[in-house]
Amino acid sequence: MHPLDGNAMAGVMHDLFARDMTTMGYQCTGCGKTGAVAEMAVYASGPGTVARCRDCDTILLMLSERRGMYCLDAPGMTHAILPLA
């Protein structure tokens, strides 16, 4: 399996948040790692898109699209912190 990264979600997230999210930072609830949204490991081949922590595989974001409507869950993200760049 060759996951993508958070850059691949830039367009959808821009639609959802009306701003660039790739430079936003996050902290993983699984291992405490902090990183940029662009660095998440993104699995886009399943029914929905799953973004995981690159270090510990904790699920950070789940995105599903049904008939043009997005549904976003963020089970593994404690904080969205400040833009990194």
Place this chain on the structure above:
Amino acid sequence: MAVSRGFVGRRPADSARVPPGQYVTRDFPVLSAGPTPYTPLDTWDFTVRGLVNRPVSWSWQAFRALPHENITVDIHCVTKWTKLDTTWSGVSLDTLLDAAPTQASYALAFCDGGYTTNVPLADLRGGQAWVVDEYDGQPLDPEHGGPARLLVPHLYFWKSAKWIRGLELRPADEPGFWEMFGYHNYGDPWKEQRYQGD
């Protein structure tokens, strides 16, 4: 919405054999929500637990020694591909469930990597479902769920959990991984049960 001239995309196949909205693919797309686990066979086992008198487990060797069937079926993925005449070898769930008498009505399949999916027990019985360890005459590739995956071809393919390690039998239904995130609880491709409410 402007039509892109000359674009057809992967088109739904018009055939009685292919459920609505599906197109036929010749390759075998890898469907994954996480990294591929590589479980050594000497630590692998398959367990039926939950609403049973005593949980039953099979080591890899014991599982390989169970009677295997050859299976040729069409599979239908909710991401809209259908693959015809896939050939597998595996153990019927009738064989596995007979070893663990239960009053339960539902099963939650659990897997290496943390994936789960729920299926009514009735859908796992009666020669409709298998735990398969070979695809196309070869040991099942880890990318496609090896060493062993569930195969429930009459439901969307996310129900055919990769890297399966066992079944938890339950009196009540509980949603699995995709089902929790809005995918259909049952997933019948012929009724296009993709999302909750379909």
Place this chain on the structure above:
Amino acid sequence: MTVETPRVTTIALAIRDWPGHRAGQHVDVRLTAPDGYQTERSYSIASAPEDADVSLTVERLDDGEVSPYLVDELRPGDEIELRGPVGGYFAWDNELGGPLFLVAGGSGLVPFRSMLRHHRASGSRVPVRLLCSARSLELLIYREELIKLAADDLVDVSVTLTREAPDDWRGYRGRIDPALLSTTGWSAKEEPLTYICGPTAFVETAAAGLVALGHDPGRIRTERFGGTGV
């Protein structure tokens, strides 16, 4: 439309109300079939913010849904739907400084073409080292432009060919590894700003190689296109 290699084409787009972009950003292309079926893919912007056109460079994957359409079917005058520009993380402009190390696998070179054109057009003094990996010389995109770019004293271009190389090839051969990254890039002490782009497996190898060489992971930015190595 410009044919770059037998499988790769650059498409120039005329876009109404283009808001401008930063070098390294991408767009999402959405295609719609007559029956309403839609699908979407990301493509990096190949042109610099200073260029007149916005262009994309697309590699055709034989069993792909979208790339064969863009490479073989799209004709001048056709319309496609875009979302973007998006992605501020994998973007570079002169203010971010350097020294810059750009590592490209296959079509991962696309966003770097934008960055290098921007580098020149903005008169940047940032020194740049570019390492490209391609299967063969025929499959290396932007060949002519790379030769011209390399004429700039500030820009150093290295190419490695992984499958076949001409007998008189003077560049590198074989897949990227830490040795090649250290000969063609900067040392960790020089604290370069590194961008790595290409197929997922290629990006992982390059990033792990640089971290093993002591580079600060915080100064390495990555963008994965999916798929295996180059």
